[in-house]
Amino acid sequence: xxxxxxxxxxxxxxSSGIGxxxxxxxxxxxxxxxxxxxRADRLEALARKLESEHRAATHYFRLDVRDRAAVDRAVAGLxxxxxxxxxxxxxxxxxxxxxxxxxxxxxxxxxxxxxNIKGLLYVTRAVLAGMLERGRGHVINIGSVAGREVYPxxxxxxxxxxxxxxxxxxxxxxxxxxxIRVSEVAPGMVETEFSLVRFHGDAERAGRxxxxxxxxxxxxxADAVVWCATRPAHVNxxxxxxxxxxxxxxxxxxRG
Ligand code: NDP
Ligand code: 8X3
Numbered sequence: 001x002x003x004x005x006x007x008x009x010x011x012x013x014x015s016s017g018i019g020x021x022x023x024x025x026x027x028x029x030x031x032x033x034x035x036x037x038x039r040a041d042r043l044e045a046l047a048r049k050l051e052s053e054h055r056a057a058t059h060y061f062r063l064d065v066r067d068r069a070a071v072d073r074a075v076a077g078l079x080x081x082x083x084x085x086x087x088x089x090x091x092x093x094x095x096x097x098x099x100x101x102x103x104x105x106x107x108x109x110x111x112x113x114x115x116n117i118k119g120l121l122y123v124t125r126a127v128l129a130g131m132l133e134r135g136r137g138h139v140i141n142i143g144s145v146a147g148r149e150v151y152p153x154x155x156x157x158x159x160x161x162x163x164x165x166x167x168x169x170x171x172x173x174x175x176x177x178x179x180i181r182v183s184e185v186a187p188g189m190v191e192t193e194f195s196l197v198r199f200h201g202d203a204e205r206a207g208r209x210x211x212x213x214x215x216x217x218x219x220x221x222a223d224a225v226v227w228c229a230t231r232p233a234h235v236n237x238x239x240x241x242x243x244x245x246x247x248x249x250x251x252x253x254x255r256g
Pocket of ligand 1: 013016019036038039063093119187189190194195197
């Protein structure tokens with residue numbers, strides 16, 4: 001198992017859900033935790049928790065991954081001791097709406113494409129430059145089962161996660177010949193703020209998504225991310241797909 005003690009792990013979208021759990025899991029391994037999201041107050045609270053419960057070194061900054069100039073500025077402007085990023089977890093992402101394509105909102109489409117595809121590309125490009133210079137690193141993208149199976153009204157969200165899958169595979173091809181590893185972790189239903197965001201804050205509708213079944217929790221996904229990152233350097237896990245036991249496909253769930 002590869003030690004990540006004192007290595008820098010950068011988690012995007014660490015203010016909630018899978019990103020937050022992933023930051024905490026790496027902190028438990030003694031890694032130094034670099035985090036970003038738009039809600040800096042939450043990052044502040046998480047940083048204090050990781051410092052007190054895991055004695056982790058932390059550094060965070062407010063960032064909207066859709067803003068390319070801000071991404072470049074934030075990565076270039078990191079304090080020198082936070083620059084040698086060992087593992088990048090591209091987790092920041094969201095779904096908006098669950099509408100059949102003809103009735104979909106263009107603003108929702110753009111938000112998903114700008115965040116899940118373009119934001120992931122901006123952050124990856126900015127961080128990869130240093131990884132290539134140092135000749136080491138690991139990029140782990142959070143995809144989705146929605147990037148493997150399209151479901152009704154999933155249209156643009158699914159497309160954005162199919163893109164994450166293609167970009168993960170493309171990057172692995174383009175980095176062949178370097179020691180940098182590229183992986184994808186693709187979860188099924190995980191209970192986070194995901195559905196609340198998808199349904200624009202409608203908590204009742206969001207709650208119904210997980211009713212009658214046991215969904216995955218953010219820690220289940222953090223486990224898999226940590227597993228990918230801690231394989232020996234000659235092992236590159238290409239992808240891990242994880243479903244709740246009650247979910248057999250994006251369209252078949254057992255609600256008891
Ligand atoms: P949450 O809504 O709980 O967390 C999403 C995180 O992404 C938040 O920290 C949010 O931070 C951040 N984020 C969103 N937009 C931006 C942005 N423009 N710039 C920076 N950060 C941003 O959902 P999850 O934890 O479930 O989602 C994490 C990832 O997992 C996403 O990529 C999602 O697509 C994927 N996923 C989720 C599944 C699920 O069922 N929950 C299943 C499969 C994949 P803030 O709002 O503070 O900016
Ligand atoms: C999140 C899982 O099935 O709601 O990516 O699209 S799903």
